[in-house]
């Protein structure tokens with residue numbers, strides 16, 4: 001090929017990649033702009049603090065915000081200890097390069113690749129039909145308490161979905177703790193457990209936090225896992241017990257978009273709800289990024 | 304080199320004059336060998352480390368100095384595939400005996416590493432770490448322990464008003480002193496130091512050497528160093544290692560001025576290494 005052709009090719013390629021980037025940015029801008037444009041006017045304190053009324057054509061979204069917060073709180077309580085312990089086991093306790101560790105890692109990776117709806121079905125089959133039923137049989141003489149969709153089952157299902165995030169970011173955080181810190185701890189006569197507790201965890205806390213926030217942000221945005229496991233179309237009360245159903249932002253959006261009796265009347269509410277949901281997720285992701293970069297800087301300084 | 308000779312001669316004269324009787328060794332190995340997998344990193348090592356003295360280990364890179372040092376508090380146990388034969392005694396305890404309490408052993412023989420490696424927490428917490436995990440003290444008592452050991456390394460006056468600043472904000476020399484304080488706080492008997500000055504500038508190095516001189520009154524110190532001047536300056540006994548063997552071990556003055564083994568002679572006169 002002659003020089004001219006090569007030059008032309010280079011320019012063409014540069015232009016193509018540039019355009020691809022521009023397209024992505026444009027798309028994001030259009031989506032966000034559209035949502036902000038339609039969603040912001042209807043936003044108000046009242047909207048955030050009252051319940052929907054008149055078949056969701058009026059009122060606010062407070063129960064959905066409350067339910068989302070409750071859900072991710074329960075999820076966090078479940079997923080953080082489990083994920084952190086798994087990561088600690090894999091990084092610090094498990095024999096290096098053993099088949100078993102390989103298996104666990106592969107399982108976690110695959111878990112991350114499972115479609116969300118499958119988690120939803122699993123939650124229904126395992127938590128509600130299996131665990132919930134058993135609980136009812138054993139503790140409530142067969143009366144229906146836990147063998148039905150409930151916030152606890154939705155939270156546990158969501159915890160499974162977000163488990164890989166927490167495990168992976170905790171593992172990463174543990175890996176960057178310098179080997180020498182482990183050695184020092186041992187050289188001072190620490191047991192493995194003391195080494196983990198006093199040396200590793202304090203240094204990994206940022207990574208754990210990042211993972212947790214990412215998990216929460218994912219959990220707040222996913223609808224499929226809670227579809228069959230606890231989310232309610234509409235509830236006249238706020239959930240106060242673990243075996244009650246709940247309203248949730250993402251699901252509320254879905255419901256309003258597909259089941260509204262009056263599409264035009266629902267539209268502004270729908271936009272505002274989406275805006276709130278997006279803002280929430282963005283804020284969470286942003287916090288995660290901030291913490292992560294803070295950790296990176298601290299690490300760079302420590303080297 | 305000349306300077307080195309003069310100093311060593313001084314040391315030699317010193318030891319000749321005193322004619323002290325030989326005390327029981329603090330650490331002793333008998334026909335020690337160590338394997339990393341199939342690689343033999345130490346062979347036939349018989350060494351007797353005298354108590355409350357500074358013993359230096361010198362030798363070219365990769366000869367097994369660090370490995371030998373890490374034998375003394377069983378840090379090599381952390382590495383997979385390490386095998387050991389022979390015996391190692393701390394006082395008269397065989398530390399590779401199956402019943403050995405590793406925690407207790409490492410409490411008695413602690414380590415200072417090549418690069419200063421304080422934990423990324425406050426100065427105070429660094430020193431308090433050992434006493435806390437061993438449940439040795441808390442509250443006021445812990446504070447006084449921290450003070451005592453920061454004093455021992457000469458950090459107290461500089462840091463007493465800022466005990467809660469991050470340890471990583473200290474200078475490298477201060478960090479290394481802090482690491483020594485952190486170690487002293489678990490009340491060890493033996494200090495194992497693996498090139499503790501190699502990350503420091505000459506002035507800081509000289510000051511740390513002064514500190515070692517202070518410390519040897521109370522502790523048995525084994526120091527690995529690449530710096531022969533340093534070995535000559537600070538130690539009273541020295542060992543020269545080559546390819547996993549302890550070629551020669553003796554009084555520092557003797558080893559530097561009048562080595563018995565030609566390989567030692569070649570090394571200290573700079574013919575290789």
Ligand SMILES: Nc1ncnc2c1ncn2[C@@H]1O[C@H](COP(=O)(O)OP(=O)(O)OP(=O)(O)O)[C@@H](O)[C@H]1O
Nearest residue numbers: 339342344362363364365366367368369370371382
């Ligand atoms: N974890 C390990 N696995 C395998 N071989 C090792 C390991 N650590 C050290 N070795 C080998 O053992 C030999 C001795 O290593 P050691 O670190 O004790 O040398 P050293 O005298 O301290 O060297 P330096 O002066 O460079 O610190 C070297 O050949 C090294 O390659």
Ligand SMILES: [Mg+2]
Nearest residue numbers: 368369370497
């Ligand atoms: Mg070494």
